[in-house]
Amino acid sequence: xxxxxxxxxxxxxxxxxxxxxxxxxxxxxxxxxxxxxxxxxxxxxxxxxxxxxxxxxxxxxxxxxxxxxxxxxxxxxxxxxxxxxxxxxxxxxxxxxxxxxxxxxxxxxxxxxxxxxxxxxxxxxxxxxxxxxxxxxxxxxxxxxxxxxxxxxxxxxxxxxxxxxxxxxxxxxxxxxxxxxxxxxxxxxxxxxxxxxxxxxxxxxxxxxxxxxxxxxxxxxxxxxxxxxxxxxxxxxxxxxxxxxxxxxxxxxxxxxxxxxxxxxxxxxxxxxxxxxxxxxxxxxxxxxxxxxxxxxxxxxxxxxxxxxxxxxxxxxxxxxxxxxxxxxxxxxxxxxxxxxxxxxxxxxxxxxxxxxxxxxxxxxxxxxxxxxxxxxxxxxxxxxxxxxxxxxxxxxxxxxxxxxxxxxxxxxxxxxxxxxxxxxxxxxxxxxxxxxxxxxxxxxxxxxxxxx
Numbered sequence: 001x002x003x004x005x006x007x008x009x010x011x012x013x014x015x016x017x018x019x020x021x022x023x024x025x026x027x028x029x030x031x032x033x034x035x036x037x038x039x040x041x042x043x044x045x046x047x048x049x050x051x052x053x054x055x056x057x058x059x060x061x062x063x064x065x066x067x068x069x070x071x072x073x074x075x076x077x078x079x080x081x082x083x084x085x086x087x088x089x090x091x092x093x094x095x096x097x098x099x100x101x102x103x104x105x106x107x108x109x110x111x112x113x114x115x116x117x118x119x120x121x122x123x124x125x126x127x128x129x130x131x132x133x134x135x136x137x138x139x140x141x142x143x144x145x146x147x148x149x150x151x152x153x154x155x156x157x158x159x160x161x162x163x164x165x166x167x168x169x170x171x172x173x174x175x176x177x178x179x180x181x182x183x184x185x186x187x188x189x190x191x192x193x194x195x196x197x198x199x200x201x202x203x204x205x206x207x208x209x210x211x212x213x214x215x216x217x218x219x220x221x222x223x224x225x226x227x228x229x230x231x232x233x234x235x236x237x238x239x240x241x242x243x244x245x246x247x248x249x250x251x252x253x254x255x256x257x258x259x260x261x262x263x264x265x266x267x268x269x270x271x272x273x274x275x276x277x278x279x280x281x282x283x284x285x286x287x288x289x290x291x292x293x294x295x296x297x298x299x300x301x302x303x304x305x306x307x308x309x310x311x312x313x314x315x316x317x318x319x320x321x322x323x324x325x326x327x328x329x330x331x332x333x334x335x336x337x338x339x340x341x342x343x344x345x346x347x348x349x350x351x352x353x354x355x356x357x358x359x360x361x362x363x364x365x366x367x368x369x370x371x372x373x374x375x376x377x378x379x380x381x382x383x384x385x386x387x388x389x390x391x392x393x394x395x396x397x398x399x400x401x402x403x404x405x406x407x408x409x410x411x412x413x414x415x416x417x418x419x420x421x422x423x424x425x426x427x428x429x430x431x432x433x434x435x436x437x438x439x440x441x442x443x444x445x446x447x448x449x450x451x452x453x
Contacts, residue, residue, distance in 0.1 A: 001032075001033070001034050001035045001089070001091075001107045002032060002089065002091065002093070002095055002096065002104055002105065002106060002107065003032070003104070003105065003107055004029055004030040004031065004032075004103050004104055005103050005104075005105055006103075007101050007102065007103035008028075008029045008030050008099075008101070008103035008104075009028075009101055009103070010025050010028040010029055010030065011099075011100060011101070012025055012030070013098045013099060013100055014030050014032075014095035014098050014099050014104050015030065016098070017094050017095060017097075017098035018032075018094065018095055019090070019092060019094060019399070019401030019402070019403040019439055020086055020087065020088055020089065020090055020399075020401065020439045021079075021086040021087055022077060022086070022087050022088055022089040022090075023095060024077070030095075030103070030104065031075075031077075032077065032089055032095070033056075033073075033075070033077045033078075033087060033088055033089035034074075034075055034077075034089075035054065035055055035056060035089050035091060036074060037050065037056065038072050038073060038074055039056065039069035039072055039073055039078060039088060040056055041072075042068050042069060042072040043063075043068060043069055044066065044068055045062045045063060045064060045066070046062060047059045047060075047061075047062035047063035047064075048063075048069060048088070051090060051091070051436060051437075052336045052339040052340065052347075052348065052349045052436045053090065053091035053092065053093075053348065053349045053350070053436070053437070054091050054348045054349070054355075055088075055089050055090040055091025055092070056088050056089065056090065057088070057090050057438070057439050057440075057441055058085045058088060058439070058440065058441070059441045060084070060397050060440050060441065060442075061397065061441070063085060065080050065083045065084070065085065067080055069085060069088070070085075073087070084399065088439075090403075090437065090439040092351075092403055092407065092437050092439070093106070093350070093351035094403065094406060096351065097351075106350065137325060137326075137358045138323045138324055138325040138326075138358055139323070139324050139326075139356075139358050139361035139362065139363045140321065140322065140323050140363065141242070141243060141244060141321075141322045141362070141363040142243065142261055142303075142319070142320070142321050142322070143241070143242050143243035143244075143301065143303070143319075143320065143322065143379075144240065144243075144301060144303065144305070144307060144308060144317055144318065144319050144320070145240075145317070145318060145319075145320045145322075145379045146238050146240060146316055146317055146381055147315075147316045147317075147318065148238075148316075148381055150314040150315060150316040151238055151314065151316035152177070152178065152234065152314060152316070153168055153170050153177060153234050153235075153236045153237075153238060154168075154177040154178055154179035154180075154234075155168040155170070155177055155179050155181075155212040155213065156179040156180065156181060156310050156311060157238075157240075157307035157310060157311050157316075157317050158212065158238075159179065159181050159210075159212050159310075160306050160307060160310045161306065161307055162302070162304060162306060163265075163298055163299065163300055163301065163302055164286075164290070164298040164299055165240055165241040165286050165298075165299050165300055165301040165302075166238065166239070166240040166241075166286070166307060167238070167239045167240070167285075167286060167299075168212075168236065168237075168238045169236050169237050169238075170213060170234055170235065170236035171234075171235045171236050172213075172228065172232070172234055172235065172236075173213060173214060174213065174214050174215055174226055175213060175215055175226055175227065175228050175232075175234065176194065176213070176215040176225050176226060176227045176228070177212070177213050177215070177234050178194060179212060179213075180194075181207075181210055181211065181212060182207035182210070182211060182216060182225075185206050185207055185210045186206065186207055187202075187204060187206060188200050188201070188202055188204075190202070190223075191207065194225060194227070196223050196224070196225065198222060198223075201222075201223050203218065203221065203223060205218070207223070208223075215227070237381065237382075237451075238381055239284050239285065239286060239380070239381055239382045240284070240286060240301065240307075240381075241263075241282075241284065241286045241287070241299060241300055241301035242283065242284060242301075242363075242364065242365060242379070242380060243261075243262070243263060243301050243303065244283065244362050244363060244364035244365070245258045245263065245362060246281040246282065246283065246343060246362070246364050247263070247278035247281060247282055247287050247300060248263060248278075249281075250277040250278050250280070250281045251270075251273070251277070251278050252273060252275065252277060253269045253270065253272050253273045254266070254269055255267070255268075255269035255270035255272075255273065255296075256270075256278060256297075256300065262302060262303045263300045263301060263302055263303070264302065265295070265297075265300060265302070267294060267295040267296065270295065270296040270297060271296060273296070276289070276296075276297070278297060279297065281343060282299070283364045283365055283366040283369060283380070283382075284365075284369070284380055284382045285382070286299035286300070286301075287299040287300055303319075305319065320379070322363055322379055324356075324361070324363060324377060325358070326354070326355065326356030326358060326361070327377075328353060328354055328375045328376050328377075329374075329375045329376075330352075330375075331373040331374065331375040332352055332353055332354065332373065332375040333352075333372075333373055333375075333409040333431060333433060334349050334350070334351055334352055334353070334354075334407070334433055334436075335372060335409070335431035335432050335433040335436070336349050336431075336432050336433060336435075336436035337367075337370050337371065337372065337431065337432055338354060338367035338368075338370070338371060338376060339354070339367075339436070340432065340436075341366050341367060341370055342366065342367055343364065343366060344360040344361060344362060344364075345357075345360060346358075346360035346361040347367060349436065365378045365379065365380045368380070369382055369383060369384050370384050370449060372385065372386055372429060372431055382451065383451070383452050384449040384450065384451055384452060385449065385450060385452035386429060386430050386431070386447050386448070386449060387447075387448045387449060387450035388430070388447070388448050389428070389430025389445065389446055389447035389448060390430070390444070390445070390446040390447075391412075391423045391425075391428050391430060391434070391435070391443065391444070391445050392423065392443070392444045393413070393420070393421045393422065393423060393442055393443050393444075394442045394443070394444065395420050395421075397440050397441065397442035398420070398421055398440060398442040399439065399440045399442070400419070400421065401439060401440070402415065402421065403434075403437050403438065403439065404421060404434035404437065404438055404443065405421065407433050407434060407437045408433060408434055409429075409431065409433060410427045410428065410429055410431075411427060412424045412425075412427035412428040412429075413428075413434055430445065430446075430447040432445050432447070
């Protein structure tokens with residue numbers, strides 16, 4: 001909830017700016033909706049729902065202004081005017097910015113401020129601006145990661161992965177990536193450091209059939225390697241399983257499960273499944289149907305470490321213990337994509353930041369992969385961006401509160417000459433900040449993501 005601190009002088013700017021008229025002045029102090037949710041629970045039409053900010057929003061398409069919410073409100077904050085429900089806080093945070101004396105605050109911030117003062121009284125050093133967290137308040141995950149700075153996209157790790165949990169995609173098909181697999185498979189040791197010894201080569205063509213990038217070929221009874229020209233580089237991407245366990249949670253037949261923090265698979269149980277839900281939930285898309293008749297799916301890491309072992313030149317594959325305390329960078333635009341896509345419901349929006357429930361977070365990194373401004377840290381090499389979308393404000397639903405115009409990070413929403421709220425498609429990035437904040441559920445948003453790097 002948002003509340004007024006002792007600094008409140010009853011100026012009333014918060015009352016003027018509140019888009020849902022959820023603040024009033026009582027005895028010279030600003031008082032507002034306490035976001036207890038009683039109205040939501042009591043609504044007979046399910047017209048009130050909790051938004052991504054932790055506030056409550058009225059779906060005007062469902063609301064018939066019956067007044068049950070008004071009668072139920074424990075602080076008498078809700079009123080109905082001209083068939084429109086007002087007085088319910090959407091937790092947009094406009095009141096905090098509007099207060100000239102900084103008397104309005106998020107209740108969580110007030111609690112943290114008190115915690116900081118208590119710790120300071122004990123002469124404990126606290127970094128300025130840092131949130132007060134218990135030491136154990138972070139999510140953890142152990143998996144094998146790729147260091148993109150050292151990875152040459154040779155594909156050696158992909159070739160040796162027993163479960164096909166690594167996908168290497170290079171743009172230059174037919175060129176040698178120096179994976180050295182040809183050296184490994186040659187039965188007579190005729191290839192060394194990318195050089196073929198014709199006196200040893202028997203033209204068995206084992207290397208040709210095993211070359212991951214089809215760079216080996218024969219000509220005039222001689223074996224050749226097609227190498228990049230001088231200055232030409234190998235470009236592409238590498239994606240690997242994050243060992244987040246979402247696939248195991250989605251598996252309805254118990255064929256995938258996590259044992260001691262590691263994924264395990266029983267193909268005999270998998271054959272009974274027809275839904276393949278595990279494929280849909282994978283945040284990086286490595287889990288897919290297998291062509292191997294002995295197993296139905298592939299692409300899950302079993303933490304065998306073979307990829308680490310064979311990546312022996314640049315050491316780009318490493319086993320790491322990943323931790324995240326929910327901190328995001330100042331680039332966060334409070335768009336809400338992370339909250340929308342989080343499969344565990346662990347993220348709640350705040351103005352310019354997010355709150356993460358570490359008891360729920362499993363570090364699947366779906367939020368970071370889709371974050372349009374890369375404000376959330378990630379270890380996954382996969383990144384998705386918004387390809388295209390559609391944003392439209394429904395005039396009949398719009399309350400003309402103009403909250404969307406204030407919260408839009410791209411200044412893409414404005415009021416036209418007729419007094420209607422319109423979206424400038426040339427500026428809109430389809431982030432969804434307006435849709436998540438709209439207290440009238442008046443904004444229709446559609447978007448499509450694509451792999452960006």
